[in-house]
Amino acid sequence: MxxxxxxxxxxxxxxxxxxxxxxxxxxxxxxxxxxxxxxxxxxxxxxxxxxxxxxxxSTFIDYRVSVPVFIDPARVDPADVSGANFDVLVAQSVMKQLAVPDDDLGQNLDKVMALMSNDLGFQLLQQVKADPHLIGRTITVKGPLKADAALYFKGQIRRDSDQDTRKLDDIQLSWLDKLKATGAVTSGFNTAFFTHSDSTEPEQAGVLGAVVGSLLTLMLTAAFAVPVGVMAAVYLEEFAPKNRWTDVIEVNINNLAAVPSIIYGLLGLAVFINWLGVPRSSPLLGALVLALMALPTVIIATRSALKAVPPSIREAALAIGASRTQTVLHHVLPLAMPGVMTGSILSLAHALGETAPLLMIGMIAFVPGVPASITEAATVLPVQVFIWENASERAFHERTAAAIIVLLVFMILMNLAAILVRRRFERRW
Amino acid sequence: MLIWAALAALFLFSFAAYRLGRQRIAAMGQSARPHSRPGYHGAYVALWTAAPAAVVLFALIAFGGRIEAGLLRQDAPAAVQALSESEAQVFYDDVRVVAHGGTPSQRDYSGDLKPALAAKAAAARHIESQLLVGGLALATLLAGGGFLLAFRRLNVDFRARNRVEGWSGGLLVACSVIAVLTTVGILASLVVESWRFFAQVPPLEFLFGTDWEPQIAMRSDQVAAKGAFGAVPLFVGTFLIMLIAMLVAAPIGLFSAIYLSEYAGPRTRAWVKPLLEVLAGVPTVVYGFFAALTVGPAFRAGFNALGGMLVGGPLDGLGQYLAQVQNQMALVAGAVMGVMLIPFVSSLSDDIINSVPQSLRDGSLAMGATRSETIKNVVLPAALPGIAAALLLAVSRAIGETMIVTMAAGLQAKTTINPLDTVTTVTVQIVTLLTGDQEFDSVKTLSAFGLGLTLFVATLALNIIALRIVQKYREQYD
Missing domain, CATH: 1.20.5 (Single alpha-helices involved in coiled-coils or other helix-helix interfaces)
Known part of the structure; x- marks a missing residue:
């Protein structure tokens, strides 16, 4: 050295x-x-x-107002309950509560009406319709404030900003302060966001319809993509002879996994809607398109799980007289199952967040309710995000972010499930 | 509803067939040992019972409505024949609504149409019940016949296992054919619709035209511009945004991959890799929201402020321009898309760098090279083809990405390479062309398929090249 x-x-x-x-x-x-x-x-x-x-x-907090409303018999006709304007009744009751006089032009009334959600009037209408004896009595209704008023309480509309740049003027803000001080306005957890579906009014819009739509679509996607994908992978990995055909299938599957998702939307539009006549915007159609999209990833994941099972297992089964089908179904596939499950869950999580192909097949339509069946028009969470993002009202922006949070929670849960399956069942050979 | 009940009944019946088959072979097995285990005999009988009948029932569910509609449209009354195609469509929709006891649409039917509606509704009910009865009868026949035929074949020598395995093998093949059919479906739908588009707009004009104005009359009586379908601005916009995205994703993704595979300890890897994967798992619509409402306004405010400072100075012109840039610039969509691609680039390159044999590194280090010199002069050149393939795959992702550009890039088709200008992309145009309400056959709608075909061909070419490179490269070191 x-x-x-x-x-x-x-x-x-x-x-x-x-x-x-x-x-x-x-x-x-x-x-x-x-x-x-x-x-x-x-x-x-x-x-x-x-x-x-x-x-x-801030979407998860909401501000609700409770208003005692006198159902004036002079204004509500028992024979034609729907004809009465309950929104005005509510607004006038609020004005009474605030001790605000109305002017001749009804400007103050309009200003108060701009603070109260029309859900209040709707509730009154429903109650009076169900029980006409309520006319002439005072009912207390509880409901959300208009979204802009709630934004003030959430600090997103600030009093010190220029009056002309915001939707509510100083008088309206002072009324809101007064309502809050008297205890008429209370805040709490926004359960309505989870129990309502889409609406044109931000304060009444919720994610229920989209969540149900997403779950329906996802379950159907799983029902189509997982069995077909697993069986295709079993064939390609365990049974297929090595020849040009299977090479073609193999290259084809690898390429399908990298095709832009929007192309699957075009496929759905041309084949499923125009040719096979599957109803537009339905969870069934969405699931078919997403299943085709998820299929290559399920196949690839299943194949690598099958590859990981050591050949000694197969040889042992064949040696004691099992047929090839029995070997695969009784021994290889069960041992590969954890890998198959993990891969399937991950590709389904990906499908859950997919938006572009669903826009192509008409899932962008405004759907104010919960889909009752798989062939009815529905919307899904990511598309709901897209729709709300396009809405001009500022209050929809916070709801968009909240819908994203809900979507991300679902995706995190699915990924956790995949990790748990892997941790719990994975075997190292 | 009745069909679903029939399916449930079929299921129960085939389960019973399974039990019967088992029992029969068990009884036969008393004297001699059967070739197959009893379960296979049961399954054989159950398959022949259920499968043909189920095909009929599912066909009835899937195509019953269309057969009905086709039969209804035969020999239409004169009053209905006088209607235009779309009015006739409304009429037949109403016929089915009325046949099911609902209230028809707003259209009021008067004169000859009213009795025609009632007659057709009755006909619809008749056809519907006939179809149902016919289908159910056929299914029952097939189930019963299948059961009897299969049941009679059971025998101790009968090779039931081989038969059942034949069925399951066929099912497996059918499933892998679906994957091929998907490609065929994609190609067929794109090519057929594009063919119709190119019959109206010459392909050369589409590929090399520099004007993109798909605004065309939606109704024939409407006066509107003729519409131009030159896709060059879209290609340029797509390319610009892809370039910006790659400028963000390639260096960050590559350097993180190098750091993770060559420097980071196992603990850092265990933390950082999953976190980067989270970035890949975030849905693209979330990136779009982030780009449109956070990055866009932030960039705009930044450039406007910068422009404000420059105005009046020696760079007055630039300042004036910067003070006016809008939210929807190419830079915003490109940058956010770049962030989305970081994990994609890094995980692919990570795999490739890891597959470079350790002996190469050891050799270089033994010669006295530092680790970075080893990486730059030995590892990266060895991994270069693989990394190039990874970047190509990322490029293919970038040009096919839809939501970020739909939400954050503009709609104006401009041929520009200025990243602060607003551009539009192929995918954005597909979405805007197909999400409105329009007739399916208009040139405008068909042009989306033309764009789709171009996109498909471009990404497919990139993928095939990239996958080839990766495969070759793997063989080199395996």
């Missing part, structure tokens, strides 16, 4: 030495770039998720 060290000429030793500092600096810079890249990527993630939570969390 010492011989070798002394054998190196002093001059060359110095060149290496001289360059070493610069080279180490380069090394440090290189590592720094790597660290920076990861920090940048992760901070994008943090900003993305943080921004959405910040924009959306």
């Amino acid at each position: 010492t011989d070798a060290a002394t054998a190196v000429p002093a001059v060359r030793h110095n060149t290496v030495e001289a360059g070493l500092k610069a080279r180490h600096a380069k090394e440090r810079r290189f590592v720094l770039y790597g660290r920076l890249a990861i920090i940048v990527a992760l901070s994008f993630l943090a900003v993305l998720l943080g921004r959405i939570v910040l924009q959306g969390y």
Whole structure:
């Protein structure tokens, strides 16, 4: 060792030495770039998720107002209950509560009506319709404020901003303060967001219809894609002869996995709607399209799970006289099941978040209710996000973010399920 | 509803057939050992009982409505023949509604149409019940016949297992054919519809025309511009946004992959990799929302402020321009799409870097190279084809990505490479062309299929090249 060290000429030793500092600096810079890249990527993630939570969390709080309304027999005709304007009755009751006189032009009335959701009037209508004896009595209704009024309480409409730039003027804000001070307005958890479907009024819009639509679509997608995908993978991996046909199928499946999702939408439009006559916008149609999209990933995941089962298992089964079908169905497939499940859940989670192909097949329509069957028009969570994002009202923006939170919670749950399955059942050979 | 009940009954019957088959072979098995286990005999009988009848019932569910509609349209009354195609469609829709006891649409039927509606509704009810009865009878016949034939074949020597395995093998093949049929379906639908589009707009004009104005008259009596279908602005816009996305995703993705595979310890890897995967799992509509409502306004405010500072200075012109940029610039969609592609690039490159044999690294390190020198001069050149393939796959993702650009890029078709300008992409146009309410056969709608075909061909070419490279590369080191 010492011989070798002394054998190196002093001059060359110095060149290496001289360059070493610069080279180490380069090394440090290189590592720094790597660290920076990861920090940048992760901070994008943090900003993305943080921004959405910040924009959306306020949706989960809502401000409800309770108003005692005198059902004036002079204004409500028992024979024609629907003909009465309950929104005006509500607004006038609020004005009485606030001791605000109305002017001749009815401007104050309009201003109060702009604060109260028409859900209040609707509730009154339903109650009086169900029980006409209520006419002449005072009923207390409880319901949401209009979305803009709620935005004031949430701090998104600020009093110190210019009056002309916001939707509510100073008088309206002072009324809101007064209502809050008298206890007529209370805040709480927004259950309505989870029990209502889409609506044109932001304060009444909820995600129930979209969640149900998503679940229906997802279940059908799983019912189509998982069995077909698993069986196709079993055939390709365990039974198919190695020839040109199976090569073609293999290349084809790899390429299908990388086809843009919007192309599947075009396929759905041309084949399923125009040719096979599947009803537009229905969960059935959405599931068919998403199943075709998820199929290649299910096949690829299943094949790699089958590949991971050691050949000794197959040989043992064949050796004791099992047929090839029995070997696969009784031994190989059950052992590959955890991998199959994990892969299927992950590709379904991906399908849950898919939007573009569903826009092509008409799922963008406004659907104010919960779909009752798989052939009825429905909407799904990601499409609901897209629809609300396009809405001009500011109050829809926070609801969009909240719908995204709901969507992300579903996706996190599915991914957790996949991780649990993997942890619990995975075998290492 | 009755059909579903029939399906349930069929299920129960075939279950009973299964039990009967088992019992019969068990009874026979007293004297001699049967070839197959009793379960296979049962399954054989059950399959022949259920499968043909189920095909009939499902066909009735899927096509019954169309057969009915076709039969109804035969020998239409004169009053109905006088109607236009779309009016006739409304008429027949109403016929079915009335036949099911509902209230018809707003259209009021007067004169000859009223009795025609009632007559056709009665006919519809008649056809419907006949179809149902016929279908159910056929299914019953098939189920009973199948059961009897299969049941009589049971015998100790009967190779029931081989038969049942034949069925299951056929099912497996059918399932893998579905994957091929998907491709055929995609190609057929794109090519057929594009064919009709190119019959009206010459392909050369579509591929090389520089004007994209698909606004065409929706009704024949409407006065509107003729519409132009030159897709060059869309291709340029798609390319611009893809380029910006790759400028973000390629360096960040590559450097994270290098750091993760060459420097990071197992603990860092265990944390960072799943977190990067989260970025890949976020639905694209969420990225679109983020781009449209957070990144867009932020970039705009930044550029406007910068422009405000420059106005009046030596760069006055640039300042004026920057002060007016809008939310929907190409840069916003491109940058956010780049973030989306980071995990895609990093996980693919990570795999590829990891598959470079350790001996190459060891050799280089033993010669006294630093780790970064090893990576730059040995590992990356060895991994280069694979990394190129990964980047190609990312490019194919970028040009096919829809939601981010739909939400954050504009609709104006401009041929520009200015990242601060608003551009539109192929996918955005497909979405806008197909989400409105329009007739299916208009040129406008068909042009979406033309764009779809172009997109499909482009991504397919990229994927095939990339997958080929990856495959070759794998073979090299395996």
